[in-house]
Amino acid sequence: MIQVMGAEPLAGEIWVQGSKNAVLPVMAAAILHSGVSVIENVPKIQDVTCMMGILSSLGCEVTLEGRTLRINAAKLSGYEIERKDMGQMRSSMMLVGPLLARFGRAVAFAPGGCSIGKRPVDLHLSALRCLGARVVEMDGRMEFEAEGLEGGNISFPYPSVGATENAVMAAVFAKGRTRILGCAREPEIVELCRFLRHMGARIFGEGTSLIEIEGGGKFRDTQYRIAGDRIVAGSYLAAVLCTGGEICVRGVEAGQLQAVLAVLEQLGAKIFALPDGVALAMKGRPRGSLFVKTAPYPAFPTDMQSLLLAVFARAEGENRIEETVFEGRFQAARELKKFGAYIQIEGNCVTVRGRARLRGAVVEAPDLRGGAALVLAALAAEGRSEIHAYEHIARGYASICEDLQGLGAKIRLSE
Ligand code: EPZ
Numbered sequence: 067m068i069q070v071m072g073a074e075p076l077a078g079e080i081w082v083q084g085s086k087n088a089v090l091p092v093m094a095a096a097i098l099h100s101g102v103s104v105i106e107n108v109p110k111i112q113d114v115t116c117m118m119g120i121l122s123s124l125g126c127e128v129t130l131e132g133r134t135l136r137i138n139a140a141k142l143s144g145y146e147i148e149r150k151d152m153g154q155m156r157s158s159m160m161l162v163g164p165l166l167a168r169f170g171r172a173v174a175f176a177p178g179g180c181s182i183g184k185r186p187v188d189l190h191l192s193a194l195r196c197l198g199a200r201v202v203e204m205d206g207r208m209e210f211e212a213e214g215l216e217g218g219n220i221s222f223p224y225p226s227v228g229a230t231e232n233a234v235m236a237a238v239f240a241k242g243r244t245r246i247l248g249c250a251r252e253p254e255i256v257e258l259c260r261f262l263r264h265m266g267a268r269i270f271g272e273g274t275s276l277i278e279i280e281g282g283g284k285f286r287d288t289q290y291r292i293a294g295d296r297i298v299a300g301s302y303l304a305a306v307l308c309t310g311g312e313i314c315v316r317g318v319e320a321g322q323l324q325a326v327l328a329v330l331e332q333l334g335a336k337i338f339a340l341p342d343g344v345a346l347a348m349k350g351r352p353r354g355s356l357f358v359k360t361a362p363y364p365a366f367p368t369d370m371q372s373l374l375l376a377v378f379a380r381a382e383g384e385n386r387i388e389e390t391v392f393e394g395r396f397q398a399a400r401e402l403k404k405f406g407a408y409i410q411i412e413g414n415c416v417t418v419r420g421r422a423r424l425r426g427a428v429v430e431a432p433d434l435r436g437g438a439a440l441v442l443a444a445l446a447a448e449g450r451s452e453i454h455a456y457e458h459i460a461r462g463y464a465s466i467c468e469d470l471q472g473l474g475a476k477i478r479l480s481e
Contacts, residue, residue, distance in 0.1 A: 068453040068467060070444035071476035072426060075311035078473045082299045082317045082343075083109035083464040084133065084292040088257040091231045092290065093117045094160045095258060096137040097126060098167055098239060099265050099285035105135040106291040112461040116155045120147065124165075139168075146173035149207075156180060159187055162210060163232035166199055167239030172210040176203070181433040183392035189222060189229035196220045197233070197240050217242030217281050225250040225275070225362045231258055238267040240281040249277050252363040253322045257293060264288040294318035294343075297369045298463060300326045301438050303346050304373045305470065307335055308380050308446035312347035313473055320344045325366040329358055329374065333381060351422060352381035359388045372398035372439035378418035379407035380446045389414045398436030401429040405443045405451075426451040431458040438463060445475055 084107035093114070096103035108114060108130065118128045118135070125143035129136045145165045151158050156177035165172035177185060191201050191208070198216040202209045217240045220233050230250040235258075237244035249255070251273055259272035265288045268280035294317035303323075306313050307330060320327065320339035327337050327344065333352035338345040360368040368391035378385040379402050389395050399416050403409050404427035408419040426449030431437025437459035444451035453459075456479065459466060467479045 067480060068441060068456055069478055069480055070441065070451045070453070072445050072447040072449065072451060074309060074445070074474055074476055076306050076309050076313055076470070076473040076475060077311045079314040079316060080302060080469055080472060082294040082302070082315055083111075085109070085254065085257070085295040086111055086113055086462045087227070087297070088254045089114060089292045090117055090157050091160050091254065091258045092261045092292065093121065093135070093137065094164050095235050095262055095265070097121065097124070097139040097142055097161070097164045098235060099287070100140045100142070101138065101285070102287045103137045103139070103265070104289040105137070106133060106289070108133050108135045108292060109295065109464045111464050112457070113155055113157070116151070117158070120151050120158055120161065123148070142168060145169040145171045147175070149175040152177045156185060157228065159190060160228055160231050160235070162190065163194065163236035166194065166210050166212055167215060167236050170212050170214065174208050176206040176208065181397050181436070182395040189224065189226045190232045193220045193222070193229050193233040194236055197236050197244065199236070215240035215281070217244040217279070220244065220246045222246070222248035227252050227254065230255055234258060234262070234269070234277060234279065237279040237281055238262055238269065238283065242281060244279045244281060246277045246279070248275055250362060251275060253293070253296060261288070261290045264290050296322040297367065297435070299323065299344065300370050301373050301442070302469065302473070303330060303344060304370070304377050305442050305445055306346050306348045307333055307352045307377045308442045309475070310348050310350065311474070312345070314340070314343060314345040316340070316343035318343055325364060326370050329356065329366060332356055333377065351420070352377055353383055354381060355383045355385060357386045357388070360391050362391065368392055368395060369435050371395060372435045373442060375399055375402055375409070375416060375418060376439040376442035376446070379405060379409070379420050379443055380424055381418070381420040384417060384419050386415060386417045397432030398439045401432060401436070401440055402443055404429050405447050423448055425449060428452045429454070431455040434458050434462045438466065441466060441470070441477070445470070445477070
């Protein structure tokens with residue numbers, strides 16, 4: 067559990083970890099090449115450990131030294147992602163495209179819902195079918211087959227990040243040209259495409275709604291450095307709105323946080339974009355009467371929704387958030403009430419009337435970003451707080467306690 071003595075201002079500089087949502091698809095893409103991929107700036111988080119375990123179970127040689135991961139996929143031998151692994155980490159679904167590309171076969175299990183929503187995989191299946199895959203589903207088990215993937219036209223009705231990643235990774239192997247319309251534009255998609263291009267793939271248009279791929283390329287050993295985690299950076303910047311103070315977050319591109327920084331500025335923060343990060347200063351309480359809507363990139367990211375709720379819990383005035391990406395992502399709102407803020411949930415909207423003096427509370431992390439939001443509320447609250455179920459937070463934050471301690475917070479991890 068995490069223990070916090072709150073209401074201390076934050077100050078200092080921090081280098082942010084590598085991006086969880088970039089490194090996971092890059093690790094999956096490494097199996098497309100029957101050789102060695104070296105990935106640098108890998109965050110020490112539970113999801114990376116889990117993905118390493120899955121790759122090893124499929125026959126890859128995987129070693130992590132410090133923050134450098136080496137994957138040798140020459141001896142890849144399996145194509146079935148075990149049910150327990152899909153249950154532990156839904157994003158292992160993104161291995162299906164690369165396995166189908168390498169073996170012409172893949173087996174996975176419908177990951178099932180989680181604390182933020184149902185999370186179906188229908189867009190993954192329809193995209194892979196467009197490239198010639200056949201899919202048989204039985205009791206949640208999905209068997210994929212393709213004699214040889216053929217390039218084709220994919221049109222997404224919704225810009226799913228994971229489905230875009232699966233489509234791109236299958237298409238780089240497919241014979242001929244693939245056009246992916248309506249694809250996700252997140253920075254993590256751009257990173258995946260850059261990594262694949264380093265490996266020898268021919269990809270155009272990443273970061274826009276149309277990606278075109280000339281498949282069937284020869285791949286080569288590659289070395290790639292993962293960019294900083296924009297959501298972890300956004301989490302620490304939001305923390306300063308909860309406590310006051312001034313920090314500098316390095317190792318992240320300010321341009322990837324535009325929608326988040328615009329909201330934090332409207333709440334009273336002073337923000338400076340740096341060549342390699344963001345500086346932010348905050349005096350007094352956040353104030354505003356905002357209505358923020360989450361949506362796919364470049365709009366305000368759903369992964370920052372819970373963190374913004376924590377900021378609203380301390381803000382003057384009444385603020386609202388509408389969550390349009392996941393249907394069940396308000397678990398943190400229920401826990402945040404225990405700190406004393408007035409929070410009302412109606413459907414996929416939350417209204418928050420903040421309190422100048424939040425009080426310490428004992429709470430439980432409901433999921434990864436919800437857990438981080440509870441840490442921020444504890445930093446803002448007076449007195450002592452406990453945040454239980456730390457394992458949720460450890461999935462995506464490599465060192466949240468050390469990082470915040472380094473910025474002056476009275477926070478520690480205890481058994
Ligand atoms: C990725 O999840 C991220 N995870 C999530 O981050 C992030 O919240 C999400 O993208 C949106 O930005 C990783 O990158 C590992 P989606 P993903 O497919 O790919 C629906 C975190 O906290 N949908 O864009 O699963 C889905 O139900 C995590 O770091 C379908 O309907 O997100 C959801 O409502 C949480 N059918 C919406 O689309 C499908 O086949 C967005 O999902 C796929 C998705």
